[in-house]
Amino acid sequence: MSAFGLALLALALALSAATLAAYAWTGVAPITAPRGARAAAVEMLRAAAGEGGLEGRTVYDLGCGTGALVLALARAFPGARVVGIELSPVPYAIARVRLALAGAGARNARVRLGDFFRAPLGDAAAVACYLMLRPMARLERKLAAELAPGTPVVAVAFLFRGRRPDDARRVGGALYPLDVALYRFGAAART
Numbered sequence: 242m243s244a245f246g247l248a249l250l251a252l253a254l255a256l257s258a259a260t261l262a263a264y265a266w267t268g269v270a271p272i273t274a275p276r277g278a279r280a281a282a283v284e285m286l287r288a289a290a291g292e293g294g295l296e297g298r299t300v301y302d303l304g305c306g307t308g309a310l311v312l313a314l315a316r317a318f319p320g321a322r323v324v325g326i327e328l329s330p331v332p333y334a335i336a337r338v339r340l341a342l343a344g345a346g347a348r349n350a351r352v353r354l355g356d357f358f359r360a361p362l363g364d365a366a367a368v369a370c371y372l373m374l375r376p377m378a379r380l381e382r383k384l385a386a387e388l389a390p391g392t393p394v395v396a397v398a399f400l401f402r403g404r405r406p407d408d409a410r411r412v413g414g415a416l417y418p419l420d421v422a423l424y425r426f427g428a429a430a431r432t
Contacts, residue, residue, distance in 0.1 A: 273306055274371040274397050277412035279313040281421040282395040285408055286367050287317065289393035289423055296320035298366030303357040303380070304328070308336030310369055310397075312343055315350035325352040326360055362387045368426075371397035378402070390427035397421050 274282070286300070295318045302311045305325030315323045327333040333354045340347040353360075358379065362368065365388055370380065381401045384394055398419045400406065406422035413419050 273309045275413060275417070275419065278371070278397045278419050278421050279310050281410050281412050282310065282369050282397060283313055283317040285395050285410075285421065285423040286314075286369070286393055288408075289425075290318075290367065294318070294320065295366050298322070299324060299364050300367045301326065301357075301362060301365050301369070303368060303370040304372045304376075305336055305352055306332045306371070308332075308339040308352060310371060311336060311350050311352060312339060312347055314369065315340075315343075315347045319349055321349060321366070323350040325350070326355055326357040327352060328354070328356050330354060358383060363389070365389075365392055367392065368394040369397070370394070372399055374399050384426045388426040390425075392426045394424045394426050395421065396424065 286295070297320060299322045300314055300318060302314060302323070302325040305311045305327045306329075308325055311323055311325035314321070325336055327336060333352060336352040340350055340352065343350075358376075362384070368384065368388070372380070377396075377399050381403055384392075388394070398421075400409075400420060400422050401424060404424050406424050408423040410421050411418050412421055
């Protein structure tokens, strides 16, 4: 094998190891939200935001992976500031490239490499997440403590077990249906 081939193999192995390490640490695999789930999340947040919308406000995508939902949110809410937070370096890098290639359609979006559990989220006007079961209980406590009363939160596939959603939809086909649910969070919204 050539030196270039060996270097390419080493890079592929290093990227795979970094992704597996992030998955082992967080319990969240880097999976992209399907188009139907992204559309449902956008529609639910649009309805929850009401007439004032999200203009000039911050929308977070927690565990944004490769940035598909960040990009959908940025396009749906061009006047909002959309922030994706991703811990795994490989999906984060892909999200950065994806937003750069989107150009003007993502001018209002950015992604940060980091742990959303350590990020202050009190300025959120809305939150979206497509995670896995393991972090949901901890995230539920964090959102309840930090968000303003009534802040809309959309969860894709893995829902908050301690709350009843304000709206819920099943999207996708018979082989791969996903639930998308809208909740209201914040200290006064606890159930």
